[in-house]
Amino acid sequence: MIDEIARQLQDHHSVMTLIQQQMTPQIAEVVEIMSNAFTSGKKVLIMGNGGSAADSQHFAAEIVGRFKLERAALPAIALSTDTSILTAIGNDYGFDAVFSRQIEALAASGDIVIGLSTSGNSPNVFKALELAKERGCRTIGLLGRDGGSIKNICDVALVVPTNDTPRVQEAHITIIHIVCDLVEKGLFT
Numbered sequence: 001m002i003d004e005i006a007r008q009l010q011d012h013h014s015v016m017t018l019i020q021q022q023m024t025p026q027i028a029e030v031v032e033i034m035s036n037a038f039t040s041g042k043k044v045l046i047m048g049n050g051g052s053a054a055d056s057q058h059f060a061a062e063i064v065g066r067f068k069l070e071r072a073a074l075p076a077i078a079l080s081t082d083t084s085i086l087t088a089i090g091n092d093y094g095f096d097a098v099f100s101r102q103i104e105a106l107a108a109s110g111d112i113v114i115g116l117s118t119s120g121n122s123p124n125v126f127k128a129l130e131l132a133k134e135r136g137c138r139t140i141g142l143l144g145r146d147g148g149s150i151k152n153i154c155d156v157a158l159v160v161p162t163n164d165t166p167r168v169q170e171a172h173i174t175i176i177h178i179v180c181d182l183v184e185k186g187l188f189t
Ligand SMILES: O=C(CO)[C@@H](O)[C@H](O)[C@H](O)[C@H](O)COP(=O)(O)O
Pocket: 049, 050, 051, 052, 053, 116, 117, 118, 119, 120, 121, 122, 165, 166, 169
């Protein structure tokens, strides 16, 4: 068991090293896109399934509340939080529509729409990002494996280079924290 724990921690560490070597310019691009959107009065909509739903909510909470600085609130909505909306859309239109219907209701041109998917292939995230693009939003993917089908419909696709879902999720939350920190510092210091 000790060896297995050590192996998993080493895997985590290796993924973080790859991100440092390969993905810092793209992370900076996301910081810039989000900062510009907030400066222009736009909002951020975030979505994902399972662990990525939790990460979406965590992300929105850092933005609406605060990360580290005492500052004005910023607008972000996680699309996985309202069980009445999710069950109504899921029941009436199907689970694939649970996010796209909310994009139809909430997204305006210039807003930022962020999809989290470790496989890059969740149909409900794909449909929502596709519609977001049609509506003139900027689309960002926090993805894993080879980025899947979602990679192709993102203005910026952050593809964490591993097939291991938990390692992808750990990388996503690290990237989310770095983005929140830099957006906040850039806008408020
Ligand atoms: O947290 C985990 C696995 O670590 C699961 O809940 C996982 O998020 C769910 O299986 C999701 O449905 C996977 O969807 P996706 O990341 O491929 O879009």
